[in-house]
Amino acid sequence: MKRVLILFVVFYLKIFSLEIVGDYVVGEKGEKVKLKEYNRILIYNFGAVEIFYKIDAEKKIVAIGNHSKAIWPEEKTKLLPLAGPISKPSLETILSYNPDLVIFNVMGEVKNGLDKFNIPSITFVNRSLDDILKNIDILGKLTGREKESLNLIHELEIKREYIKENFSLTGKALVLYSDSPPTSFDKNSLPVEVLETLGLKVIQPKLGKKSIISSEYILNENPDYIIGTRGVKSVDGIVKSMPLIEETKAFKNKDIYVIDSSEILRASHRVFDEIEKIYFELKKEKNQK
Known part of the structure; x- marks a missing residue:
């Protein structure tokens, strides 16, 4: 039984x-x-x-x-x-x-x-x-x-296989659901999977589905990328909401981004096109630095 x-x-x-x-x-x-x-x-x-x-x-x-x-x-x-x-x-x-x-x-x-x-x-x-x-x-x-x-x-x-084989980013990424307060996306969410498909290691505090990011966490993890989606409107908003963010590799290398998540969260077949767009957006920014 x-x-x-x-x-x-x-x-x-x-x-x-x-x-x-x-x-x-x-x-x-x-x-x-x-x-x-x-x-x-x-x-x-x-x-x-x-x-x-x-x-x-x-x-x-x-x-x-x-x-x-x-x-x-x-x-x-x-x-x-x-x-x-x-x-x-x-x-x-x-x-x-x-x-x-x-x-x-x-x-x-x-x-x-x-x-x-x-x-x-x-x-x-x-x-x-x-x-x-x-x-x-x-x-x-x-x-x-x-x-x-x-x-x-x-x-x-x-x-999807073509993307995995041909588009690759490296490093740790923090994906924000909101910047007021700074809150990470659920680990088992589509925006996280999109970035993991591109090879990034998405990090998240082990404190529930959506966790507030503390100063200690941001310093210990020292992410290479910080990416805002959903309720995040600007890079300035991310920087102002996260104490000690200036000490991270993401801040020092100017790898903080805000990505329009509406196409991803709508979750149709077009998400696969969005993965490519995100890759080229990040690579373009990187190449211009």
Whole structure:
């Protein structure tokens, strides 16, 4: 009995994004939808929107959530109907589009309300490059675009290997989620994996998922790179928020950067292009010094 329980717990914990279990797709919050082709899909996950266009499934989209930043391909997505905020979507608005599937962002859902109308919904988030590949496969199955999704996965796998073999940075990197206070990104996060793919050793205090960076830590680790994302707006903001940062190799060599993480955190297939862009951005800065 104990062994069965342990196996169940391990299986459950592995469901971080989308998983196929029998004839169903299981989502981030335990939702189950029938594994079949859907034709009227309302999307609050912007990474999914971009993937839909890449696998030629855009005709399945009836509307998307409100957004403040451009979604690729902007010339087409800007014409899509808007279905309200992703965090607190209106049940009435959702129903007005008569969807046969709703894809939620992890930040919000109205699943209980949809159940009353027999409208399936699912939630997912891409926390890793492997998550992106796996979810492309599943979205291909849910849209009847399996061939296109498999072709895209193959293309991205080749691209990842090419990046690992041809683009390389060395040294330790500290990745900041915020500079007020200076807080590191979760070790198991996509921005961290992106930098590790480029060969950097990403460091983080062993104090929870997002840890405040102390003066002692920054001196002991002495990172070669300090990279701000998410809530970090400027290099000056990083410098002012971190006492003794002047003693680090990153400061002395001017290897402190702020990278727009919106494309990475959206976590579509375009993340693989962003890895290359980050590499060349850092190399360009390095070559100009």
